[in-house]
Amino acid sequence: MRIFIDSANIDEIREIHSLGFLDGVTTNPTLVAREGRDYHQLISEICNLVEGPVSAEVIAMDYQGMMREARLLAAIHPNVVVKIPLTEDGLRAISSLRKEGINTNATLIFSCNQAILAARAGASYVSPFIGRVDDISYDGVALLKDLIEILDQYLLDTEVIAASIRHPMHVTAAALAGSHICTVPYAVIKQMIKHPLTDAGIERFMNDWKRVF
Numbered sequence: 001m002r003i004f005i006d007s008a009n010i011d012e013i014r015e016i017h018s019l020g021f022l023d024g025v026t027t028n029p030t031l032v033a034r035e036g037r038d039y040h041q042l043i044s045e046i047c048n049l050v051e052g053p054v055s056a057e058v059i060a061m062d063y064q065g066m067m068r069e070a071r072l073l074a075a076i077h078p079n080v081v082v083k084i085p086l087t088e089d090g091l092r093a094i095s096s097l098r099k100e101g102i103n104t105n106a107t108l109i110f111s112c113n114q115a116i117l118a119a120r121a122g123a124s125y126v127s128p129f130i131g132r133v134d135d136i137s138y139d140g141v142a143l144l145k146d147l148i149e150i151l152d153q154y155l156l157d158t159e160v161i162a163a164s165i166r167h168p169m170h171v172t173a174a175a176l177a178g179s180h181i182c183t184v185p186y187a188v189i190k191q192m193i194k195h196p197l198t199d200a201g202i203e204r205f206m207n208d209w210k211r212v213f
Contacts, residue, residue: 001175004052004183006163008032010045012186017050024052026127026161026183028083028107029059040076047077055105055125057083058093066093074102081124083107086114091121098122105161115147119158125181126151130174131164140164141173148178168192 002023005016008031016022025046032039043056054077058069066089070082074097081103084090094104098121105125106118110133115126128147130140148160161181162174168191174182184192 001179002052002181003189004161004181005189006031006165006183006185008035008042008046009186010035010042010049013046013049016186016189022050022052024054024181024183025050026055026083026105026163028057040072043073043080044076047079050079052079053081053103053125054079055081055083055107057085057107061085061087061089063089063092066090067096070097070102070104071100081105083127084123086118091117094118094121094123098124107163109147110143112143112147112150115158115160116150119151119156123158125159125161127161127163127183129164130162130170131166133164134166141170141177144174144179145177152178 003021004024004026005013005022006026007013008027013025035042047054056073058066060066060069066084073082074080083105084093085108086106094106097104103124105127106123107127109115109126109128118126128144130144133140133143144162151158159180161183162179163183165171165184165188168188171182171184
């Protein structure tokens with residue numbers, strides 16, 4: 001399973017990229033808005049920092065607007081993947097962009113049916129939001145497992161990005177489910193690195209070393 005960071009903060013992305021395991025980046029309008037910067041310039045900087053797919057989302061909700069924004073975003077860098085919300089106009093845009101050779105990430109996926117339609121329309125990636133599914137008292141990981149089984153059964157080449165990750169166990173569950181990618185917030189990545197037994201082991205080793213040397 002590949003690990004992406006779900007962030008639009010250059011400092012966060014740079015720090016995690018330096019650790020050697022980062023495979024890509026996902027952004028969304030909320031994350032970009034927090035940075036208060038020119039959208040296209042920010043995406044360009046991220047693409048120049050990370051070798052891998054960088055998802056950038058359209059703001060328009062109509063087909064023509066989505067197509068217009070998608071072409072502008074795709075022109076920023078070859079690694080840009082255009083995020084398209086799963087709506088009727090979104091499906092039309094995904095299909096058209098596939099024909100133009102532009103990779104897409106169907107976002108705000110909350111059901112297997114939505115993922116099936118996105119994959120058949122030509123989405124390069126689908127992003128089920130497992131944390132938000134949990135929020136409404138359904139099982140986000142169960143949705144992820146079912147979705148992966150369906151796509152694998154029909155040999156569809158659409159990849160699954162487990163999104164809306166709330167804690168480290170979501171990452172483990174996504175890996176066990178066979179998700180191709182998991183996009184993880186900065187804070188959760190930091191939690192994944194830490195373990196109390198690792199900290200205790202380091203402290204003991206250092207204390208033993210200091211007593212002798």
